[in-house]
Amino acid sequence: MKHNKDDRRDNVDRIQYNIDKTIQNFRMAEDMIEETSDDKMKKALEAKNDRREEALTGMRNEIKEEAIDKQNGYK
Template identity: 55%
Template sequence: MDKTILNCELAEELIEKTDDKRMKRELTEKNERRKSALKNMRREIRDEAIDKENRYE
């Protein structure tokens, strides 16, 4: 997850620095996929923690 967050941040920096519209669009699309993946990873981690807690009670 840490690398995905870092890549997202680096892409945001590049988006602000470049004038290349194609690159901006591609980086924006990649970041949208990264953010979706992060959301899903966080949900899975939360669900696993809840399951683990419920099984041990």
């Protein structure tokens, strides 16, 4: 079985795209929280946003590492 070479050249761009989309979803959920009067919906959206914040922390750490690796030529 032939293994594909690990191509990481677009990782920084891909992670940044994911960060941007997560922030966009976070903001949309915040708007929905303000507009809804359904407490169950508010709690669900707040829980999702808590998970999004955790994911953003991880993605930001990952993008820093990938940017350093990219700058060093993935050595």
